[in-house]
Amino acid sequence: MPQVTLTVNxxxxxxxxxxxxxxxxxxxxxxxxxxxxxxxxPSQCGACVVHVNxxxxxxxxxxxxxxxxxxxxxxxxxxxxxGTLHPMQEAFREYHALQCGFxxxxxxxxxxxxxxxxxxxxxxxxxxxxxxxNLCRCTGYHNIVKAIAAAQEVMHGRRASLAAAAE
Amino acid sequence: MYDFAYHKPAxxxxxxxxxxxxxxxxxxxxxxTLIPALKLRLNRPSALVDLSGIAEMKGIxxxxxxxxxxxxxxxxxxxENAEVKAAIxxxxxxxxxxxxxxxxxxxxxxxxxxxxxxxxxxxxxxxxLGATLHTSKRKIAADDFFLGMFxxxxxxxxxxxxxxxxIPERAGYAKMKxxxxxxxxxxxxxxxxxxxxxxxxxxxxxxxxRQAAMEAALAANWSPEAVAAIKQDPEGLNSDIHGSAEYRAxxxxxxxxxxxxxxx
Numbered sequence: 305m306p307q308v309t310l311t312v313n314x315x316x317x318x319x320x321x322x323x324x325x326x327x328x329x330x331x332x333x334x335x336x337x338x339x340x341x342x343x344x345x346p347s348q349c350g351a352c353v354v355h356v357n358x359x360x361x362x363x364x365x366x367x368x369x370x371x372x373x374x375x376x377x378x379x380x381x382x383x384x385x386x387g388t389l390h391p392m393q394e395a396f397r398e399y400h401a402l403q404c405g406f407x408x409x410x411x412x413x414x415x416x417x418x419x420x421x422x423x424x425x426x427x428x429x430x431x432x433x434x435x436x437x438n439l440c441r442c443t444g445y446h447n448i449v450k451a452i453a454a455a456q457e458v459m460h461g462r463r464a465s466l467a468a469a470a471e
Numbered sequence: 472m473y474d475f476a477y478h479k480p481a482x483x484x485x486x487x488x489x490x491x492x493x494x495x496x497x498x499x500x501x502x503x504t505l506i507p508a509l510k511l512r513l514n515r516p517s518a519l520v521d522l523s524g525i526a527e528m529k530g531i532x533x534x535x536x537x538x539x540x541x542x543x544x545x546x547x548x549x550x551e552n553a554e555v556k557a558a559i560x561x562x563x564x565x566x567x568x569x570x571x572x573x574x575x576x577x578x579x580x581x582x583x584x585x586x587x588x589x590x591x592x593x594x595x596x597x598x599x600l601g602a603t604l605h606t607s608k609r610k611i612a613a614d615d616f617f618l619g620m621f622x623x624x625x626x627x628x629x630x631x632x633x634x635x636x637x638i639p640e641r642a643g644y645a646k647m648k649x650x651x652x653x654x655x656x657x658x659x660x661x662x663x664x665x666x667x668x669x670x671x672x673x674x675x676x677x678x679x680x681r682q683a684a685m686e687a688a689l690a691a692n693w694s695p696e697a698v699a700a701i702k703q704d705p706e707g708l709n710s711d712i713h714g715s716a717e718y719r720a721x722x723x724x725x726x727x728x729x730x731x732x733x734x735x
Contacts, residue, residue: 306477323477323519324509346507348652350573359547359576365506366577367499369477370521414572436653437571 310374312337313381321368328352328363330371331378339379339409343439350438353410354378360417362437379409382416391466392416395455396448398466403442411448414438419456426456472509476518483527483630487607489520491628498522498630500543501577503570504586528581528632531555536665538562538636539605542581546570549580559600561642561660561734565592568646570653581631584616587623587678589709590654592646594679597634599660599671600642605633620677639664641693643734645726646674649713656714657722659730661685663693670698670727675719676708685727695728 309318312335319334331337331354340363343351347365354363355377382390392412395401402408418426418434426434431449440448457463478496480486490496495517499505508514522528528543531552538558540549549555550567569575569583569592583593584604597604597613604611607630616624625631639662646658655674659682662669670685688697705720714722 322474324472324474326506345510347503347574350571353573360573361576362573365503367477367502367506367519369479370499370502370523372479418572434572437573 306369308368308372310371310376312376313378319368323367323369325368326364327354327356327361327366327368327371327376330368331363331376337378337380341406341409343406343410348439349407349410350414351407351410353413353438355413355417358417360414377413379413382412390416391458392419392452392455395451395458395466399447399451399454401444401448401451403444407438407440407442407444411435411438411440415448415452415455416459419452419459422456423460425460425462426453428453473512473515475516477521478518479521479524481524481526483525483607483632486520486522486525486630487628489518490630493518494627496520498585500579500582501545502582503574503578504582504588522581522630528630533558534635536638538638539633540580540636541633542579542584542631544580546575546578546580546583547572550575558638559636559642561644561662562596562600562636564733565596565644565660568592580634584634585623585625585631587617587621588654589620589677589679590656590674592644592655592658592673595644595658595660595671595673596636597671598679598681599644599669600636600639600662600664601666601669602637603635604631605635606631614681617679622678637665639666641734643730643732645729645733647722647726657719657726659723659726661689661727661730661734663689663734668693670730672703672723672727674709675703675723682723682727689731693731695731698724698727698731701727 305320341351343349347362352364497516499519529541546566546569556563642662644660647656657675658673660671668690670682673679685698703720703723705716708716708719710716
């Protein structure tokens, strides 16, 4: 049986997998990191988005064996060790950017990647385009976009806090 | 998904050997078409040969009057590459509008071309620019590469290594996306340059094709108005829940106009 060694949220794991094991299955079933969700399965909905070597990817459409040596970050790896939320998580809470919460881990991971790669700042339109790969069936997009717009100000140090970003 | 053996060769020669030795083995790069197909059990390969470690299939470089893009270049790399943006901005634009961010972070130009989905974007650029496809065995002209729906001139043990795009004087791409799936309903890639005037239509038919009447009209008068009156025959175009052949035929003219306008 193939083995794959990868680093997840800063911790190295060596896991036995099948060729067909998906990255999301490795995360949820082998490492019990169940924050990453499976929504649609054929890579439409984005509930399974994680970061692999610094890029947001759909872990339901990535084979675990192809992640040998990869650095993976899941939603569990975003907050600080003391539990302090990442600015994006804090913004989602502050702006009520979720209803049922199923899409939220993928939304947050996509949003963090989007903001990191656009230090110049994103317009509302650009945020909406950047979320094309994430579906929310509670129709919560409006507040999600607001949360991301506020979080980018904090992530890029233009505002000290979300309260300051709202002004 | 049925299980399969997994190989990750370090060289092109080893990858070819693995594919030649096992007719039921399949090559994989980004996997963003193959993995969904495997999940649906549309395909049952005995083994997957992962091409992602093969150095000679990587990189984007300018070679004289051509832009050479390695088959493993991900869509995001083509979209953001400074050489591509400078030499063929329409190609960078096309790459930046494939699927969604996560698809662009994994999907590759080689995978898209070897799969030849009727609704894929890259075949339009390759045919519309008259590119040359470099494989592990030979060089294939774009006009000889796309044979039909999901079918190319590639043999089972032949691997696409790179694509060489002649740099055009001007080029443009426009597509109508299905609002839910983001796949192309009809698209047009137009160019004028060393390969003449070319108009490639994707999404509308079972396979990307050239629109000869539009090419002739644009050769005489390069302007959106030149193609505006040319109607595409709906005969043989795709007809499905997303749109009838007549609707797609109408879109072909609209997209061609927009592509010429985008090319400037």
